[in-house]
Amino acid sequence: MIETERRDKLLRAMLDELALAGYEEASVERAQAAAGVSEAEFGVEFADKDACLFAAYDHLTDQVVARASLHCGHDKPWPERIRDGLEALLEELASEPRLAWALTRSFPGIRPAAYQRYVELLGRFIPFMREGREYSEVDEELPGEVELLAVGAAEAIIFGEVDAGRAERLPQMLPEILFSVLVPFMGPDRAADEMRSAAASI
Amino acid sequence: MSSSWVLPAVSERERLLRATAELWRRDGYEGLSEAAICECAGVGQESFERMFANVEEAAGAVIEVPLGAVVEVVGQQYSADRSEAESYARAIAGILELMAANPDYAYVVYIAGRQMAPPEVHRGYESGHRFLVAMLERLWGSSSAAEQPARAGLGALGAAEALVRREIAGGRFERLPELAPECVFAATVPFLGQREALRLAKSVAT
Numbered sequence: 001m002i003e004t005e006r007r008d009k010l011l012r013a014m015l016d017e018l019a020l021a022g023y024e025e026a027s028v029e030r031a032q033a034a035a036g037v038s039e040a041e042f043g044v045e046f047a048d049k050d051a052c053l054f055a056a057y058d059h060l061t062d063q064v065v066a067r068a069s070l071h072c073g074h075d076k077p078w079p080e081r082i083r084d085g086l087e088a089l090l091e092e093l094a095s096e097p098r099l100a101w102a103l104t105r106s107f108p109g110i111r112p113a114a115y116q117r118y119v120e121l122l123g124r125f126i127p128f129m130r131e132g133r134e135y136s137e138v139d140e141e142l143p144g145e146v147e148l149l150a151v152g153a154a155e156a157i158i159f160g161e162v163d164a165g166r167a168e169r170l171p172q173m174l175p176e177i178l179f180s181v182l183v184p185f186m187g188p189d190r191a192a193d194e195m196r197s198a199a200a201s202i
Numbered sequence: 203m204s205s206s207w208v209l210p211a212v213s214e215r216e217r218l219l220r221a222t223a224e225l226w227r228r229d230g231y232e233g234l235s236e237a238a239i240c241e242c243a244g245v246g247q248e249s250f251e252r253m254f255a256n257v258e259e260a261a262g263a264v265i266e267v268p269l270g271a272v273v274e275v276v277g278q279q280y281s282a283d284r285s286e287a288e289s290y291a292r293a294i295a296g297i298l299e300l301m302a303a304n305p306d307y308a309y310v311v312y313i314a315g316r317q318m319a320p321p322e323v324h325r326g327y328e329s330g331h332r333f334l335v336a337m338l339e340r341l342w343g344s345s346s347a348a349e350q351p352a353r354a355g356l357g358a359l360g361a362a363e364a365l366v367r368r369e370i371a372g373g374r375f376e377r378l379p380e381l382a383p384e385c386v387f388a389a390t391v392p393f394l395g396q397r398e399a400l401r402l403a404k405s406v407a408t
Contacts, residue, residue: 023232024232105317108317109230109231109317109318109319110230110232110318111229111230111232111233111318112227112228112230112313112371115313115317115318115371116371116372118317119367119368119371119372122364122368123368136396137396138396138397138400140400142387142396142400143383143384143387143388143403144384145365145381145384146384146387148364148365148368149361149362149364149365149384149387149388150361151364152360152361152362152363152364152365152388153357153358153360153361153364153388154357154360155360155364156356156357156359156360156361156363156364157353157356157357157360159316159360160353160356173353175351176351176352176353176354176357177353177357179351179354179357179392180351180353180354180356180357180358180360180361180392181357183354183357183391183392184361184387184388184391184396187391187395187396188345188347188349188391188392188393188395189347189348189395191392192347192348192349192351195349195351196349
């Protein structure tokens with residue numbers, strides 16, 4: 001059994017390998033060396049490279065969701081909580097561009113089963129969106145999947161920046177990403193108000 | 203006449219493209235090889251090599267097939283008798299029908315080309331994506347919004363695509379046409395507001 005600290009280091013090192021070298025060239029041996037984990041210890045915990053990579057991705061996504069949700073407390077109106085959670089997420093991705101790349105680009109691209117994990121990650125943000133329905137400016141019911149639409153809007157812009165190698169710019173894009181997240185729930189005028197307020201606070 | 207002059211019912215190129223899409227969907231890009239594609243297509247490797255320099259070139263050609271079909275669908279739904287937004291709503295419904303009927307190409311264009319492709323092939327995906335973003339951003343011309351946030355078109359398209367990708371990743375291709383109202387809402391709400399986006403969404407409900 002590898003203790004938590006070295007296990008975390010190993011998982012992190014595997015994602016670094018994936019981001020830097022790509023799936024085929026990602027080296028378990030280099031990750032083990034970086035974390036100070038022996039081959040025997042690795043073998044007890046993981047069947048192979050894939051098992052370690054999938055565990056690393058699950059660990060990373062747990063951390064990302066937990067940090068974003070930490071900033072989505074209940075002490076503020078919903079649009080502000082979404083802004084705070086989004087801000088935390090963007091700062092985290094910007095501070096670790098390699099992990100941002102592994103999270104959005106290289107791991108989901110390994111094969112269809114890995115992509116399914118990415119779909120599941122997006123689904124984990126849906127509960128944060130539900131309260132947005134109370135902010136609609138129309139009496140009619142919003143589409144049944146409006147929460148996923150909001151998550152998808154943010155994902156598309158974040159993916160575009162990470163893919164272009166500009167992850168460090170993400171925090172500056174908070175206002176426009178916030179607009180795209182809020183607009184299905186609040187309409188363009190009120191979403192733009194929130195966008196301006198976010199821009200003023202940067 | 204030699205039997206080699208008899209044209210096959212489906213061209214070898216089309217069979218190779220379909221086989222590439224099928225294997226790409228099943229095994230990811232790393233699982234593609236010239237031998238596997240040829241075996242799946244029932245085509246000799248000499249034919250593959252006559253048409254494509256390598257697997258990457260074949261993958262690039264595969265991306266072009268659904269992108270070309272999407273452009274055609276958009277063009278077919280354009281009419282002077284309809285507003286631009288109504289034309290787009292119908293085009294979105296048409297694209298979803300097209301993808302439902304062609305699962306392998308749908309996987310390639312929505313997921314594989316975005317996530318599982320080398321840079322050259324990925325650029326083909328990006329050019330198709332930019333076309334659709336630019337199309338949506340033309341809706342600013344019909345908008346009364348005081349402000350036009352940057353990347354609103356990318357966000358709108360991404361919203362609809364997240365829903366489509368979830369169904370494709372789950373293998374639920376037959377459900378894609380049912381997503382038309384939600385996709386139309388997502389694609390138009392930043393530009394036209396909730397009321398008009400909901401009206402357009404209803405117009406494509408089956």
